[in-house]
Every structure is written in structure tokens, then in C-alpha cells.
Amino acid sequence: MKRVLVTGGAGFIGSHLVDYLLKRGDTVTCLDNLTTGSRVNIEHHAKNKQFKVVEGSILNESLVEQAVLEADLIFHLAAAVGVRHIVQNPLESIIVNVEGTACVLRYAHKYKKKIVLASSSEVYGKSNAVPYREDGDRLLGSTTINRWSYAASKAIDEHMALNYASQGLPVVILRFFNTYGPRINEQAYGTVIAQFIRQAFLNDPMTVHGSGYQVRCFTYVEDTVAGVVSSSEIKEAEGQIFNLGNPRPWTVVDLAQLVKKITRSKSEISHVPYKDYYGLSYEDTPIRIPDITKAHQILDFNPEIHLEEGLRRTINWCRENYQSARNTQKKNRILSD
Numbered sequence: 001m002k003r004v005l006v007t008g009g010a011g012f013i014g015s016h017l018v019d020y021l022l023k024r025g026d027t028v029t030c031l032d033n034l035t036t037g038s039r040v041n042i043e044h045h046a047k048n049k050q051f052k053v054v055e056g057s058i059l060n061e062s063l064v065e066q067a068v069l070e071a072d073l074i075f076h077l078a079a080a081v082g083v084r085h086i087v088q089n090p091l092e093s094i095i096v097n098v099e100g101t102a103c104v105l106r107y108a109h110k111y112k113k114k115i116v117l118a119s120s121s122e123v124y125g126k127s128n129a130v131p132y133r134e135d136g137d138r139l140l141g142s143t144t145i146n147r148w149s150y151a152a153s154k155a156i157d158e159h160m161a162l163n164y165a166s167q168g169l170p171v172v173i174l175r176f177f178n179t180y181g182p183r184i185n186e187q188a189y190g191t192v193i194a195q196f197i198r199q200a201f202l203n204d205p206m207t208v209h210g211s212g213y214q215v216r217c218f219t220y221v222e223d224t225v226a227g228v229v230s231s232s233e234i235k236e237a238e239g240q241i242f243n244l245g246n247p248r249p250w251t252v253v254d255l256a257q258l259v260k261k262i263t264r265s266k267s268e269i270s271h272v273p274y275k276d277y278y279g280l281s282y283e284d285t286p287i288r289i290p291d292i293t294k295a296h297q298i299l300d301f302n303p304e305i306h307l308e309e310g311l312r313r314t315i316n317w318c319r320e321n322y323q324s325a326r327n328t329q330k331k332n333r334i335l336s337d
């Protein structure tokens, strides 16, 4: 039994991690400012005396210090996320992702608390050296292209963490690759899966950016959480970086076809130029596949959920939740009439 701090615990991945930790009997504090996260994701724990929500920012020094002080273990997931959000709010995102993480790391170091840090496959940028190895080179575009600020800020987080590690801080860095599952949120990480499911439900065109032949890997959230938990338990993982992703590659067009098949949607697949969605300040990465040899060897990380099965579970969740959201909207309209 541990006292655990989860920053970003009201978010998509964070709330699944909170579920897991509470189920195994830990006492959990969630520090979240609810920008992209939501109380709905954690409301089923509202009556659990071993769970506490602190609503506030990782930029708030005194809040972070207190939360770190009270914990034995920290999972740092809070971040400004989502390519579109980053492109539209680059400065604010850099400040949260660099200063916020600096603040959490500083207090973890001060009070000697073990910390697991969420990084991203984005740090590899547009490198073609696939599959990506943790010690491989990175390739980022120009600083005039806002998209790369997220990769740059996550990379700075990693540099800070590794330097604290060299001063004795037990820290593990995890690079997540496109995680999806129930509670997926199109407004947050902005994953293409959430967008396709919504469009498929509405029989709207499923909009594929660019050619659709971009290659991506999609990881079911249960598999991601298993890797996150295991990274916090294995001594050998400290001071190291791990790719956490399902290495099976998919083109975005094939993903769209699969969503269409499972939802039995009548949607057409339509191609939209990047600039119509993200503006001119955008570049994409053609192929992104993780090498998970190291995660497999040290963390025993074995992503098990096939995309088709994971999508079925996600689509079922979306169907139930979109329906209940629609019912609530309808009820509110009737009440206000």
C-alpha cells in the first residue's frame, strides 16, 4: 500500500491509472487543473476515502510541494496535450510542459520521492529511423513551426529528469505512443481515433489529413497503464527511458476503414489538406513505430490488446456515453423550456 500522487489524474490515461492504483489499495491524490481532464473521469471514486482530488496547477509551487511531500510515489502525467491545442496555444503549452514539470521534478528531488514521467513519441519528431529506439537520434523541424514546441518541451523534461537522476533522483521516463480506449477525448490529446468514431456515428465524412498513408501505432490504455505501473516497481528501470507502445503499424486510412466497419457507418472517407485543419504552420511525421525491446526486457511490457478488440471496447464506451450526454442535453432543454 502506497501514498501515490498522480498529476493529470483526471485526464484520459491518468484516470485509468487512478482506477488501477485504488483497486490495488493505494491511497491516491490527483492533482489536476481540469483543463483537458474532467471530474466525470474520476467521479466513480468520489466516495472513496482513499482518494483525494486537488484542483490546481502544476505551476503552483506550494500546491505541488505539499502534494509531493505527502506522497511516496509520483506519476507525473499533467501536461498541455493535443497537437491542435499546442499549435493554437504554443506559449501557454510550453510554459505548462517545461515550468510545470520543472516544478514537480524539483520537489520530487528535494524530498527524494520516486517519480515516473510521461513523455511522448513526439520527441522523435519526423525521424525516419524506424522502429524508434530510445537512444536513437531525433529530428525536429524549424522553430517557426509551432507543432515542434511540444516535442521540444517534452525533450527538455527528459533532459531535466535525467540530470536529476544523475544526482540520485529515482526517475523513470516513458514515451507513450498514441494511447486510446474508453474516456478518450477528442478535445484533449485529439487522437484521430476519437475523431473517426464521432464522424462514423454521425455518418459524416471521416476526414483523413494528407494522404492517409501516415503510419502510426495505437496502444490500448490498459496496456499503457500496465507498463506505467511496472516501470514504477522495477529498480533497474530507474534513470532510464522506455518506449510504451504497441508496435503493430497501421496506416491512418486502414484505421478509418476499421472504425467504419465496426460502427457499420455509412461515412465516406475524405482527404483534407493539413493546412485546412492546422493552418500553414504545420508539418507531419510520415511513420512512427516504437522498438519495445527494452520495455519488454526490463518492464516485461507486452501490449496484448489488438486494435480491432480495443476499438470495439472504445466504440461501445463512446456509444453509451454519447447517448447519455445527448439524453442529459435533451433533459436540460426540456427543464429550461
Ligand SMILES: NC(=O)c1ccc[n+]([C@@H]2O[C@H](COP(=O)([O-])OP(=O)(O)OC[C@H]3O[C@@H](n4cnc5c(N)ncnc54)[C@H](O)[C@@H]3O)[C@@H](O)[C@H]2O)c1
Pocket: 007, 008, 009, 010, 011, 012, 013, 014, 031, 032, 033, 034, 035, 036, 037, 038, 056, 057, 058, 059, 076, 077, 078, 079, 080, 081, 096, 100, 118, 119, 120, 121, 122, 175, 176, 177, 178, 179, 180, 185, 188, 189
Ligand atoms: N494519450 C496519448 O496518446 C499520449 C501520447 C504521448 C504522450 N502522452 C502524455 O501522457 C500524459 C497524459 O495524457 P492524456 O492523453 O491522458 O491527456 P489528458 O489531457 O487527458 O491528460 C492531461 C491532464 O493534465 C491536466 N493538466 C493540464 N495542464 C495542467 C496543469 N497546468 N496543472 C495540472 N493539471 C494539468 C489536464 O486537465 C488533464 O487531466 C501527458 O503528459 C501527455 O503528454 C499521451
